[in-house]
Amino acid sequence: MTEEIIIAGFGGQGVLSMGKILAYSGIMQDKEVSWMPSYGPEMRGGTANVTVILSDERISSPVLRDFDTAIVLNQPSLDKFEKSVKPGGILLYDPNGIIHPPTRKDINIYKIDAAFEASKMKSSKTFNMIVLGAFLKLKPVVEMENVLKGLKKSLPERHHHMIPMNEEAIKLGIAKVEEVHKI
Amino acid sequence: MTEEIIIAGFGGQGVLSMGKILAYSGIMQDKEVSWMPSYGPEMRGGTANVTVILSDERISSPVLRDFDTAIVLNQPSLDKFEKSVKPGGILLYDPNGIIHPPTRKDINIYKIDAAFEASKMKSSKTFNMIVLGAFLKLKPVVEMENVLKGLKKSLPERHHHMIPMNEEAIKLGIAKVEEVHKI
Amino acid sequence: MSNNITPEEIIKNGTLVFEKTKLMTDAHLSYCPGCGHGVAHRITMEVLEEMGVGDQAIGIAPVGCSVLAYDFMNIDMQQAAHGRAPAVATGIKRLYPDKFVFTYQGDGDLAAIGTNETIHACNRGENIVIIFINNGIYGMTGGQMAPTTLGGMKSSTSPYGRDLGMTGHPIKITEMMATLPGVCYATRQAVHKPGLVRKAKKAIRKAFENQKDKKGLSIVEIVSNCNSGWKMSPVKSNEWLEENMLPVFPLGDIKG
Amino acid sequence: MSNNITPEEIIKNGTLVFEKTKLMTDAHLSYCPGCGHGVAHRITMEVLEEMGVGDQAIGIAPVGCSVLAYDFMNIDMQQAAHGRAPAVATGIKRLYPDKFVFTYQGDGDLAAIGTNETIHACNRGENIVIIFINNGIYGMTGGQMAPTTLGGMKSSTSPYGRDLGMTGHPIKITEMMATLPGVCYATRQAVHKPGLVRKAKKAIRKAFENQKDKKGLSIVEIVSNCNSGWKMSPVKSNEWLEENMLPVFPLGDIKG
């Protein structure tokens, strides 16, 4: 099994840490992982993205042109990465602020209204966990138990009290993800 | 005609400027010239040497292992450069302070007691000009007229009054050079 | 019209009393929200505009958050290597003694890696202006400790607070520069309050007037916030600046 | 024995009151006749010998005439790149806080190319000693102008005399260093007269005692001749030093 994922959005949306939790979860499930961020000044206010690979084998290139799954959380990211999903792959997006929704017919498209759900949960910090839940529903590459372990590993001790809320958010994401287009 | 000369002695003996005057004289006689000094901290108090080449053709290497003429003005220089005279070439030295005189049999050896003559002239500054005279007697590679022109060129204006004394010194050198060993 | 005039009417009929100077480009600044660099840029350009010398000015951008100053200052500019702006300015000014040459530098740039170029431009009395943004931190690279970082202040390379015993005291480089005869004017200003902005601008004006009069090097230090590096909101960071930076770096003229 | 004792007898029977310290090697110094470097070397080594810490000392030789100091100072030494001795000393001292670490630097080395390393070692308060030989010139490379060269003074790069307007004033770097809290002791000495030699040695002793007591950085500037660079006899150069250098670089403690 190898799952190649790109996660992209605004700097503040928790894109990098979502990738990190995914990577940690992978490790908990004894997978090989790589997490490759975009970095630099564009992160200040601008967009950020991270490539995460989970695999049962040693990972070769951390740099990819095409992905099994693209998770895009704003319009610029959608514009940039819709074309990078492998035919038959998955595009997952948050419709909030999306004016031009995805149009490809050769991939599976899902949406998760994570911003909306997070505001309902009254915690913007759960946003990326809701998205993660949605992804895990579509691609159960790691088991819930290992995700929680990964969460624990990636959060500093003093934030461990937030784990239950995050778990809830992940579950919410699993429940709320919607199919848009299926091939 | 090509004449390859090494001049070597103590820092204060005017070795470099003697070479310079010779080079200038060569230019006055429309020759190609090169003047290559040893430089660096050893010049401070230590020994100095300069390679001068006068030629009718374009000069190739300014660096030489063997010379047509070696002019050596102290013991260390004699020790170093006696062996560098081409067979049949000339070694000219000032005997002052020389404990181990030259011994080669395959070269022509001359001496000029320039230190002594200079002290008689009551001007240590003429020392190197006396040596130059001696050399010119042995190897009249440049004409006296051009030597004087060279002297003029190489001395700053304010020292031009010293030219007559230098001329005298050169002539003295021409007169006083002695044969030591002739092949 | 009466006192009951609406804002819309005022905008149509009133006098325009403040707008962006033409010597700033229309590009959106790359700085974090509330960062003092913006005001410092603007008042520098306002001074050049008011003096009518924008087309005779050459600015040197540093390496630091203001590395892209040339995207914002609408004049001829060179981007200098980290710390070397005063040398670059020297190279230009020596050849164009009648042009207005200035550097715009951060505290890492001017007071860490660039100390040598700073001190010697001062010592030679280069007839230039240095605008020096002291925010007590390396903003650009992610908030590392600078030589100007306060004692006990946290940064990404002093995560437990700067230890004065291990890393030294916040350096007052402007005071050091002021000791050199080549420096004709040294002042410390701030731009986090309207009155201070006005004063800072006056100081910058004086600095460029000095250059015009060939008096030597003028340095205008501006104590500023780096709210990102300090990890505070802009408003909070300005308060913190007032309470913590200014006691160590007191405002006012140091020389000239 | 009586007052009529001969010198030869005194040598045999008298007390030895002065001889070359064992912490100087037997190598002949590479310096020009009469150059102040020799005395400065010797008294530095005498202090270490008297403190009994020669085998706990690490010296840093600069680039300059004293580049070969390691041939003469009979202790562990490192040769540093031009101007970088204070950084090299920092590297050593941070790892051996109980050893005696000092740099020996000329004015070109310390106050021109090395200004940054100098200032920041001071600012960090590195617990080291800097022996700073100020002869107002680059001796080693043939007498070029240094930042410390006096106004009007001739050098091979100021052949018509240093022009203060073009090249700046002689820099008083020791005074600048003294402004930094990390510097516990800054003093200016000379070694061209016996009394001054005694004082200079005391200053060096104090500097090393400071290091022992972990007080911070001590700088001992020694105003010295470079008779070769100045193109004077040693005796004349010392007179010239007294008349011309000392008014600009007055002797005495500056701090501590």
Add this chain to the structure above:
Amino acid sequence: MKELKLMKGNEAFAEAVIREGVDAYFGYPITPQSEVIEYLMLEEPHKRTGMVVLQAESEIGAIHMVYGAAGAGKKAVTSSSSPGISLKQEGISYLAGSELPCVMLNVVRGGPGLGTIQPSQADYFQTVKGGGHGDYKLIVLAPASVQEMADFVEDGFELAFKYRNPVMILSDGLIGQMMEKVYLKPQKPRLTDEEIREKYGNWATIGHKPSERNIITSLELKSERQEKHNQKLQAKYRKVEKNEVRFEKINCENADYLLVAYGSSARICQKTIQLGKEKGINIGLLRPITLWPFPSEEINKMADNVKGILSVELSTGQMVEDVKLAVNGKVPVEHYGRFGGMIHSPDEVLEALEEKFIK
């Protein structure tokens, strides 16, 4: 017991530095490697091992602090990125000339000049041919994973002390910024003066009696002696070339085409091999682990059995010269690579290979 972590390359390097028992780190911040000093400051290794971590006033300050510490026989580290490494060149030449061991890290970004902060491999020439003046060589290790960012600290110090030579770890923004699994070795104790002397000989300046004193210098005013010193260095370099070449071969047995790539580019090329297989193109990869000494002999041997060799670098073509020198005309050697902070994808590499050798 090895410890498993998910870390950035820069962090793994920093943690490995602590665990290696390194005595001192001196550095100056620069993207994309500031995590090294930030991690060290956060970890407070002075509490863990007594290790010194100091932020220098500049890269020049840092390299000369390393010079001082290394001259005192200590394990010293510095790190920077391209422009900062350029500033260290005089110091690096001094370290090599004085034969001082140390480990340096360059997390390369795109140049020239201020350039970009994105990954690049355009400092190969600077590192391998001599960015500083004079005839000298750095031992150069090129990590291709976060694991190697950690492992090469130990390897680097072994080589550095064995040969009394500075070692450069030539990484890039990609390896520095990415996170992977890394197995960390257990903490080594820092060596005492006695252990250092026993292990590596008594050459360090830590204070001695006159009769036993040590001198660290790269100066030799007498040319005869300077030439001797250079000869000694050259003899050492020949020894390193003979003993320390390291490389990795992937899928090379029956390869028709050979990729030569190091570091991040080698990682990318691994995937290109896969893509090639899918297309029926048999590609091998030789990954130099030491860039100097370069695996010239191995590449020369490989040249006997392939139709073409592609040097794949994030640069406009630098290592390709060493590949050509190794191949000496036997088969065509070409270069491919994105640059200026751009990164080629595995597909692009395959396309380039096809275009240059097959189409």
Add this chain to the structure above:
Amino acid sequence: MKELKLMKGNEAFAEAVIREGVDAYFGYPITPQSEVIEYLMLEEPHKRTGMVVLQAESEIGAIHMVYGAAGAGKKAVTSSSSPGISLKQEGISYLAGSELPCVMLNVVRGGPGLGTIQPSQADYFQTVKGGGHGDYKLIVLAPASVQEMADFVEDGFELAFKYRNPVMILSDGLIGQMMEKVYLKPQKPRLTDEEIREKYGNWATIGHKPSERNIITSLELKSERQEKHNQKLQAKYRKVEKNEVRFEKINCENADYLLVAYGSSARICQKTIQLGKEKGINIGLLRPITLWPFPSEEINKMADNVKGILSVELSTGQMVEDVKLAVNGKVPVEHYGRFGGMIHSPDEVLEALEEKFIK
């Protein structure tokens, strides 16, 4: 009217700098090239042409003053020797990245480290391959006589402005310190702002209205654009390689062996040819005048007709790599050279040639 003088290489360079109408010299003393700044100070060119001569606080200061002056469209010069040139590497990379024209002189001495002050050619790699970071090239001229020390100032500026690229004159202590006849060109006037703009275009930062303003920078945070910038640089470099290769061939017609040597070493090899003749060995000499662009094509052609090629350098072997790359395996290529400040004599070169190829 040309003027005949007897001058040191360093002095000839300095005088030619004045006569070229150069606007500014910035430098820091170092042996064996301090005569450059000393001569300039003595000559007071500010009185002759208004030229600025300033002793900087360091080599780093000097190169960045050059950067400023060059960015202002002026003819700016700096000079130094090996350790000082290492310090300039960041600045040089900036000049190349910002495409600024200037002329630099390196009067090479033996390294590494502080080394010796005697002549050497061990900075070839640093100069030709890129001592600084990033993908860039310097145009490199190698004078082999005092005359060329003077002439290459004009040539250098022509190339520098034509390609908006820094030019390095790679000399050494031998050429710098020796005196020869030199014919000096008449004084050129310094160019006015208008002349500069007309001749070289309007890119300099000398103060403009906002609508016409100029920016000098080497930064491009967007990798796409940085890659484009690099491609532009590379296209320029290919043009230089096509148009500006310079070399001299001596006795090459029927040579059995070819010496490749530049600068002082080429002078020495000229005599070796003579000595060879006396022994019945037919030796040719190819002297690269531009070290970059390197006369690879010509050497490759020559390789068809000779039995062996000897790269003769005052180093442990650096240019020999470029010779090998040019020859690409056609004939054996060897290196010979003294180093560390030692200078090979013409006889030694001949002996080396015999030993490597004949005996």
Add this chain to the structure above:
Amino acid sequence: MAKIRGAIVVDTERCKGCDLCVVACPTNVIALNKEVNGKGYNPAFPKNHEACIACMNCSLVCPDMCITVYRYKPQKESV
């Protein structure tokens, strides 16, 4: 004496919602909008515009040059 009145125009696309103008305004004219702009910031707007006295405080401290200020000085009553 007639009160001086002022008005401001905020370039909401430039604005980064830093709040500095809000704090600087002596008459509490300015507030941040709940709606974000294209860059995701809550831009300033003159919530209490009538209170503006054209003191320029807001424009002086705005780092992003978002604020243009107009002044209106009514005919003096005595004239």
Add this chain to the structure above:
Amino acid sequence: MAKIRGAIVVDTERCKGCDLCVVACPTNVIALNKEVNGKGYNPAFPKNHEACIACMNCSLVCPDMCITVYRYKPQKESV
């Protein structure tokens, strides 16, 4: 009181004839030799040796550490 007497030994091969000791000596003990040493310098020597009072001035200022100083203090007459 008995006069303190001194004597010096000059290492003539180290000496560079700089004259500094000559100038520093309060009792004019030292002069430079007419004959040069192996390095070509005119070395210092105690020309007027009896006048030496062992003040060490010469050795203190000698940059080349050529001078060793001995002191002799005659038995005090009163003892």
